[in-house]
Amino acid sequence: MPTHKLPPLLGAGTASEGFQETADLMQRVPGSSAIRYDGHGHALYITMGNKCVIDHAHRYFIDLKQPPADTVCRP
Known part of the structure; x- marks a missing residue:
């Protein structure tokens, strides 16, 4: 399916284990973060x-509200 036909997605990843790949994928789907x-x-x-x-996940699941760009969570 073309990415422009997908609904906005929410991804999460650790800085040390693949966040950049997650971020790159989310950038391909309009409205995703x-x-x-x-x-x-x-x-x-x-x-x-x-x-x-x-x-952030609950806001997305319940209200379809994406977090702000460059959102960072800490331990």
Whole structure:
């Protein structure tokens, strides 16, 4: 499917493990954004339970509100 037909997506990644790839992918889909987590780990939403990531994800899931550009969450 062409990226311009996809709904806006929300991505999250750690600065040390692939955030740039996540950000690059989000830039290809109009209206999408990415959250950078300045820590280590995987599954920022479920396993690690980072409140900052979870709060942004909930706003996206419930209200379809994207976080501001260059959003950074910290441990």
